[in-house]
Amino acid sequence: MEYWSWWIGAIALGLFAVVYGFLAGKPLGVSGSWMRIVNWRSDKELKEAETFFKDNQDEAIDDLMAETLAEFGEDVADEIKELSPDNADTDRAKTTTKSSYTPAGAHLVFLLAMVVGSFITAMLHGGFEIKFELSELHSSMSGQTWEMWAGLLFGGIMVGFGTQMAGGCTSGHGLSGCAQFVPASLFATFVFMASAIGFSLFMKLTS
Numbered sequence: 783m784e785y786w787s788w789w790i791g792a793i794a795l796g797l798f799a800v801v802y803g804f805l806a807g808k809p810l811g812v813s814g815s816w817m818r819i820v821n822w823r824s825d826k827e828l829k830e831a832e833t834f835f836k837d838n839q840d841e842a843i844d845d846l847m848a849e850t851l852a853e854f855g856e857d858v859a860d861e862i863k864e865l866s867p868d869n870a871d872t873d874r875a876k877t878t879t880k881s882s883y884t885p886a887g888a889h890l891v892f893l894l895a896m897v898v899g900s901f902i903t904a905m906l907h908g909g910f911e912i913k914f915e916l917s918e919l920h921s922s923m924s925g926q927t928w929e930m931w932a933g934l935l936f937g938g939i940m941v942g943f944g945t946q947m948a949g950g951c952t953s954g955h956g957l958s959g960c961a962q963f964v965p966a967s968l969f970a971t972f973v974f975m976a977s978a979i980g981f982s983l984f985m986k987l988t989s
Contacts, residue, residue: 795957796961798810799957799958799961802892803958805888806884806888806892807884808884809954809958809959809962810953810954810957810958811950811951811953811954811958812893812896812951812953812954813942813945813946813950813951813953813954814950814951814954815889815892815893816889816893817946818884818886818889819886819889819890819893822886825886916930948970948973949966949970950967950970952971952974954967955967955970955971955974956970956971956974959971
């Protein structure tokens with residue numbers, strides 16, 4: 783199977799990241815999209831709470847003030863007033879913030895598009911084949927028994943845990959974050975690459 787040239791893939795990924803950011807309003811991130819689908823119920827509740835607060839902002843602020851005074855006493859009223867804008871007693875400004883939620887359906891379409899696109903590409907090149915065994919190198923290390931499946935399961939769990947702990951995956955940090963020179967993304971990508979190179983060398987030496 784003949785692969786694309788590296789520069790064609792680079793341009794395609796760059797354009798895709800730009801288009802995705804324009805349509806979704808957020809940086810590209812595969813693990814982030816997956817988490818939004820997993821947490822769709824929590825996101826729905828947060829969206830409903832956000833809408834309720836916007837529609838009942840005055841009542842919510844009054845209730846918050848009443849609870850604050852009940853908890854800390856009337857003595858904090860003057861301190862709160864000093865921290866508030868000068869017109870807090872007369873005209874309460876309405877906050878207008880843009881929603882930060884992307885519908886779960888958009889994330890689902892994004893993930894499904896990767897699967898469907900891969901399937902179509904494999905079919906066009908005549909390389910689609912379902913296999914249940916790993917490469918010869920992986921088979922020599924883990925075999926073809928239950929140990930292989932246990933290793934895959936453990937590795938998948940560690941990848942999911944690591945992406946959430948790092949706040950993103952290779953697409954979120956390596957593609958989107960590094961393109962914006964985000965320090966955390968630059969460091970995370972360095973760790974990704976160093977770990978992959980180090981483990982690849984280890985596998986080569988022990989094979």
